[in-house]
Amino acid sequence: MPELPEVETVRQTLKLKILNQTISDVIIRYPNIVKYDELEFKNSVINQTLEDIKRKGKYIIFVLDQFVMVMHLRMEGKFFIKTTEPYDKHEHIIFKFKSGLELRYHDVRKFGTIHLLPKDGYEQLYPLSVVGKEPKDLDQNEFYKKIHLSKRPIKAVLLDQHIISGLGNIYVDETLFLAKIHPERLAYKITKNEADLLVESAKQVLDKAIKLGGTTIRSYTSSLGVHGRFQNELNVHTRQGLPCPVCGMKIIKIRVAGRGSYVCTRCQN
DNA sequence: AACGAAACCTGCGCGC
């Protein structure tokens, strides 16, 4: 489900709904998601109160009194807030609150992760320590310096969260379209001006997507808070065979960096 | 050191 705009939308919604709730119990139905000893995890978070909900790149950060829970939704992770309904087959972790509300983590493919970190200095600990800057915070010279010797296709570089965080398959395609750069172009062949334009385009794409509540494709069952409308604004992603909105040429789908990639070969070089 | 491929999982749509 999530790239940065979807995670941000989820964060905002969760904050409205469960801030200041106190955890009374945790049900772990599929333990592999929790990257921590199961019993210790439970003992640590029970009786803790949710003080804030933050985000870094695609990670969502639940700040408790003495700990932080760092969650990554990977491909299909979603949250639901329920009360007493029976558990869905794909609800793997249930946080029960003293109020009777329940926060349920739902993940068909079970790729998601939860790390428990001490509150003190958690930003310097794995996994947050290896997350690169988001486009809005990324200095353009710094970005160019990081990519200008790389022999990877530019799309692979933009997907690399250590270098620049928040973009995923949808928003990389859209960013490359705005910057008029072909996803297969090797990073060292990107000029400084183009690199600057890439960072600018990424900011623009993410900002707009956040304003529209993210993108909803393929996930018909709505996740908490994500009623995205950015799918109506996509220029190329998912639009194979349709005309490029700029030049009218047919958009094609190719495979780059192992990912389905949509491109206008007239506009993007 | 750096790159691409495989692995982690499940479900859906397609062609035969």
Next chain:
DNA sequence: TGCGCGCAGGTTTCGT
């Protein structure tokens, strides 16, 4: 209808 394949908004680990 059933089966096998390819594909899916991500990241880490493995092998060259």
